[in-house]
Amino acid sequence: MSRGTALRRLAAHEGRWLRSLAWWVARRRIGVAxxxxALGYAGAQAAMVYGLTFVCVVETVGLGVLLAGKPVVHEVVLFLDVYTVLAVLGLQAAAVTRPHVLGAEELRLRDGARREIRIPLERIAAVRSDLRFTREQQRGGGAEVAELPVGGQTSVTVELTEPxxxxxxxxxxxxVRTVRFHAxxxxxxxxxxxxxxxxxxGTPETAEAA
Structure with missing residues (x-):
């Protein structure tokens, strides 16, 4: 992948979480027809995000006092600190406004503003509650596993008949033939x-087979 393509995708990601902040304030969800x-997954990271936001705000205030006599440096640091606070809140906003979505034809699994996996319901062989702590992605038997964790863990496993x-x-x-995500x-x-x-x-009995 070229550097330009990577930068464009990163810019698009930044636009998505910025947009999510506005939708979060408006208490609306993105992409839920x-x-x-809507299947929420943001609760597991809320305490961590708000705690980190508090720390960032305290740091911003402290640096503002220390750099009061250096206006140029103060403005630069203030900009960076405010951006950091928005980015941290954007993480939560993206998760809240972009939930997993179950439609009549497919299950759309999201990782905030970062990625989305679309799974046709007809390709699901099994779905089960399955609490796991995440680890490096593994390949086994030619099948790849995708993980969409929240707070370092997943709680649902979906196995597919077709990748x-x-x-x-x-x-x-x-x-991928197996997707693990948090709900x-x-x-x-x-x-x-x-x-x-x-x-x-489909048959729920087939869905329960692990």
């Missing part, structure tokens, strides 16, 4: 996905 179900293509932040494409209410998400499969003529 009427009739679709799907997942695109990373910088554009790397990978073929605030893993059991409710599993039940909802199974109901969606059943509505399409």
């Amino acid at each position: 009427p009739g679709e179900r 799907v293509v997942a695109v990373r932040l910088l554009g790397q494409r990978e073929t 605030d209410d893993a059991r409710a998400v599993v039940a909802a996905v199974r109901d969606g499969m059943a509505a399409r003529g």
